[in-house]
Amino acid sequence: MTEVKVKKGESIDKALRRLKRKLDREGTLREARLRKAFEKPCNRRRRKAKEARLKIYSSFY
Secondary structure, three states, X not given: OOOOOOOOOOOXXXXXXXXXXXXXXXXXHHHHHHHOOOOOHHHHHXXXXXXXXXXXXXXHO
């Protein structure tokens, strides 16, 4: 479970921003969105192949 402790004198907005950044880095929100609805196995394979291609091509630039 992701946790962010509010530092002394820190505003709640700043702590929320840190939490969102941490969740984004971990990929928690993205994974939750993907699991929200059922994804057929053929579509999952297609998505993963596309992500792999994008990852390879982005390393060239």
